[in-house]
Amino acid sequence: MFDLDRWREIFQSINKNKLRSVMSGFTVAFAILLFTLLFGIVSGLKNTFEGAFVDDAANSMIVRVWKTTKPFKGLQSNRRIQLKNPDYEYLEDKYDSKIDLMTARIFKNFSISYDNKQDNYSVTAVHPDHQFLEKTIIDEGRYINQLDINESSKVIVIGRLIKSDLFGEKPALGKRVNVGGISYKVIGIFSDDGGDNEERVAYIPVTTAQKLYGNNNYLSQIRIGYNQDLNLDEAIAFGNLIERDMRSKLDIHPDDQSALSVRNMAEGRKGVDVFMIALFFIVVFIGSGTLIAGIIGISNIMIFVIKERTKEFGIRKALGAKPSSIVGMVVQESVLITTIAGYLGLTLGTYILSLIGNNLEKDYFIKDPSVSQGLVIGATIVLIISGLIAALVPARKASQIKPVVALRAD
Amino acid sequence: MIRIKNLHKSYPIGKDSLHVLKGIDLHIKEGEFVSIMGSSGSGKSTLLNIVGLLDEHDEGDYFLNGQEIKNLNEKKGAVLRNKFLGFVFQSFNLISYKTALENVSLPLYYKGVSRKERQKIALDYLDKVGLKDWASHLPNELSGGQKQRVAIARALVTQPKVVLADEPTGALDSTTTDSVMDLLKDINNEGMTVFVITHEEEVADQTKRIVRLKDGIITSDTINVQRNPVKTV
Ligand SMILES: Nc1ncnc2c1ncn2[C@@H]1O[C@H](COP(=O)(O)OP(=O)(O)O)[C@@H](O)[C@H]1O
Ligand SMILES: [Mg+2]
Numbered sequence: 001m002f003d004l005d006r007w008r009e010i011f012q013s014i015n016k017n018k019l020r021s022v023m024s025g026f027t028v029a030f031a032i033l034l035f036t037l038l039f040g041i042v043s044g045l046k047n048t049f050e051g052a053f054v055d056d057a058a059n060s061m062i063v064r065v066w067k068t069t070k071p072f073k074g075l076q077s078n079r080r081i082q083l084k085n086p087d088y089e090y091l092e093d094k095y096d097s098k099i100d101l102m103t104a105r106i107f108k109n110f111s112i113s114y115d116n117k118q119d120n121y122s123v124t125a126v127h128p129d130h131q132f133l134e135k136t137i138i139d140e141g142r143y144i145n146q147l148d149i150n151e152s153s154k155v156i157v158i159g160r161l162i163k164s165d166l167f168g169e170k171p172a173l174g175k176r177v178n179v180g181g182i183s184y185k186v187i188g189i190f191s192d193d194g195g196d197n198e199e200r201v202a203y204i205p206v207t208t209a210q211k212l213y214g215n216n217n218y219l220s221q222i223r224i225g226y227n228q229d230l231n232l233d234e235a236i237a238f239g240n241l242i243e244r245d246m247r248s249k250l251d252i253h254p255d256d257q258s259a260l261s262v263r264n265m266a267e268g269r270k271g272v273d274v275f276m277i278a279l280f281f282i283v284v285f286i287g288s289g290t291l292i293a294g295i296i297g298i299s300n301i302m303i304f305v306i307k308e309r310t311k312e313f314g315i316r317k318a319l320g321a322k323p324s325s326i327v328g329m330v331v332q333e334s335v336l337i338t339t340i341a342g343y344l345g346l347t348l349g350t351y352i353l354s355l356i357g358n359n360l361e362k363d364y365f366i367k368d369p370s371v372s373q374g375l376v377i378g379a380t381i382v383l384i385i386s387g388l389i390a391a392l393v394p395a396r397k398a399s400q401i402k403p404v405v406a407l408r409a410d
Numbered sequence: 411m412i413r414i415k416n417l418h419k420s421y422p423i424g425k426d427s428l429h430v431l432k433g434i435d436l437h438i439k440e441g442e443f444v445s446i447m448g449s450s451g452s453g454k455s456t457l458l459n460i461v462g463l464l465d466e467h468d469e470g471d472y473f474l475n476g477q478e479i480k481n482l483n484e485k486k487g488a489v490l491r492n493k494f495l496g497f498v499f500q501s502f503n504l505i506s507y508k509t510a511l512e513n514v515s516l517p518l519y520y521k522g523v524s525r526k527e528r529q530k531i532a533l534d535y536l537d538k539v540g541l542k543d544w545a546s547h548l549p550n551e552l553s554g555g556q557k558q559r560v561a562i563a564r565a566l567v568t569q570p571k572v573v574l575a576d577e578p579t580g581a582l583d584s585t586t587t588d589s590v591m592d593l594l595k596d597i598n599n600e601g602m603t604v605f606v607i608t609h610e611e612e613v614a615d616q617t618k619r620i621v622r623l624k625d626g627i628i629t630s631d632t633i634n635v636q637r638n639p640v641k642t643v
Pocket of ligand 1: 422450453455457
């Protein structure tokens with residue numbers, strides 16, 4: 001295969017027929033460029049949608065309550081629904097096998113102060129599993145644990161921004177802060193990917209909140225992390241089951257969405273999945289269309305090029321060129337051009353994608369678009385093989401033309 | 411060298427066929443300088459193309475250098491052309507993007523000669539046709555006569571058995587015609603078989619044997635007395 005003289009012939013032919021070479025190369029480069037950009041943009045969209053879920057656990061599910069909008073079993077509408085500890089225990093016992101993580105949430109707002117600094121913050125009372133459901137990242141110290149729950153300890157985990165508000169650069173761990181008039185010990189400092197608002201929050205044990213603020217067994221929400229073994233459809237069914245079960249337990253009309261609902265991440269993910277699958281098919285369609293257009297482009301150009309060179313082939317054959325040498329020369333030239341052009345298209349495409357970077361995230365939901373090298377190399381190989389076949393078929397035909405006929409061509 | 415018996419050739423034209431060569435008998439020995447004369451359309455080129463293995467005959471026998479030419483595929487044909495034959499065409503048929511030197515060395519490339527050797531030999535032959543200084547010029551930088559001399563160098567470079575020339579002076583003026591014919595005479599004097607097609611009497615006059623073709627049949631085949639040294643008994 002490696003015949004230096006053959007390569008010399010090819011380089012000369014490319015070099016002396018630049019327009020022709022650039023034309024055939026351009027088709028390929030353009031096809032690969034489009035292909036790269038297309039897949040890059042889709043991967044960018046995918047990154048954005050997947051990114052929308054990193055903030056909370058993917059298997060999270062929240063039981064929320066508000067006011068009834070439908071009368072039911074003789075009860076008036078506009079009745080305020082309240083979740084309580086027995087509801088929590090009921091779900092915990094009944095659906096134990098389908099539940100991985102579970103926490104209650106009680107939302108409060110307090111003024112928190114340290115030294116002479118103070119401000120108002122959201123304080124959420126939680127169980128230990130809340131850490132994983134909210135994907136809270138502990139920077140220092142620890143999170144609420146079961147012992148804190150059991151003993152209703154006056155401990156608090158504060159967000160990174162509360163810490164910097166109240167403590168600045170000074171250490172906060174182990175210090176006592178005043179929360180709505182009661183002294184709590186700071187046991188941990190956390191950060192969260194969900195943004196600044198989620199880092200201006202403090203967490204305290206559920207039991208402590210119930211005991212100190214109203215001495216009741218009220219809960220604002222129940223949050224569940226369903227078992228990861230459930231697939232999306234099963235998880236959605238599980239969410240619906242809990243919704244119906246809880247409505248009947250609390251004497252709510254079965255369709256009263258306002259009174260009690262389950263916000264299920266699985267449903268959002270299902271939506272995105274459907275969207276991504278649709279996108280995937282669109283991309284496969286357009287991507288293969290682009291490749292096919294590239295292939296047709298090379299074939300046409302090769303047919304044209306070979307026709308144009310028929311007389312030259314006739315001369316070469318008169319001088320003793322075997323058909324195989326003509327075919328080899330043409331095919332090798334075509335493959336060389338498609339390879340280089342494909343590589344250029346790929347490089348340019350990846351470069352453009354890297355320029356795009358995260359610039360289009362806000363308006364177009366395209367985040368960090370990129371393509372897997374494998375995919376693009378695969379596409380280039382497809383084009384090279386097409387270049388080979390596109391050249392092989394007409395070149396073989398041309399090489400079999402009788403010299404006398406070829407010499408007459410113009 | 412070339413032995414042809416009862417050779418026929420027809421071209422299909424639509425449903426009909428045009429009978430161009432109607433039984434040619436011709437024997438050319440090594441070292442001869444033969445011209446084929448005839449008016450346009452008489453079948454001269456058809457005959458030369460068959461002799462040059464650029465085309466196939468329909469009927470009859472053709473022996474080249476003792477080897478019967480029959481059912482030749484393109485590959486075998488290419489090898490035989492490269493080994494035994496050199497071509498000179500009326501329209502030169504140089505490759506436009508190659509220099510004079512590259513054009514002349516191309517047959518050696520197909521013969522498998524190394525690059526260095528090729529260039530050396532090709533330059534020798536360019537020198538022989540007086541164009542050593544034009545080696546690096548492209549065909550479109552050469553005059554008609556120069557192009558034809560490059561083509562002759564290219565035909566000679568593999569030292570073939572026969573040089574076939576189809577109206578080599580057809581596109582040239584009279585002075586350059588003479589210089590090209592002088593070159594062919596020199597080649598023949600060195601012992602090479604030369605086979606020229608022409609419809610010009612002046613050109614045919616300079617060859618040693620004149621074959622006249624009319625409507626696909628040989629009408630006369632004569633020794634050109636002027637050009638043959640009279641043998642003393
Ligand atoms: N490929 C072809 N197809 C059909 N007819 C042809 C072909 N080549 C030549 N002819 C015809 O055959 C006849 C002889 O042609 P040719 O051998 O070229 O004559 P010459 O060289 O003596 O002028 C002409 O009538 C010409 O038109
Ligand atoms: Mg002719």
